[in-house]
Amino acid sequence: MWSGVLGTALWIVADRLADRELVAHSNCEIALRPPAWSVELNQAQLRELQVLPGVGPALAERIVRDREVHGAFKGPEDLDRVPGIGPALLERIRPHVR
Helix, strand or coil, X not given: CHHHHHHHHHHHHHHXXXXXXXXXXXXXXXXXXXXXXXXXXXXXXXXXXXXXXXXXXXXXXXXXXXXXXXXXXXXXXXXXXXXXXXXXXXXXXXXXXX
C-alpha cells in the first residue's frame, strides 16, 4: 500500500518541479521526456507566450517588443537578451519553445 502512495506522491512532486512530461515505470522509477507542447518563438503572440512557465503578461510583452526591435530569435538562447529572462528562467522555458 505505501509503495503506491509513495509513488503517487513522488509523481506529483516531480511533476511540479520539472516542467516536462513524466513517464512512470512499473517499478516506480520516473523518467523525463520532452514536453508534448511547444510555442513557435518567432510567431507567438502575447497569449501564447504566457503559457510558457514563468512568463506573465509583462514578460510576454517584452519578448514581443524585443522581437520587433531586434528581429527574430535564432534560438531559445536568444531569449537571454530580453530583460527579466535570466539563466534559470531560460532553462524552464527552453523545452517549450521552437
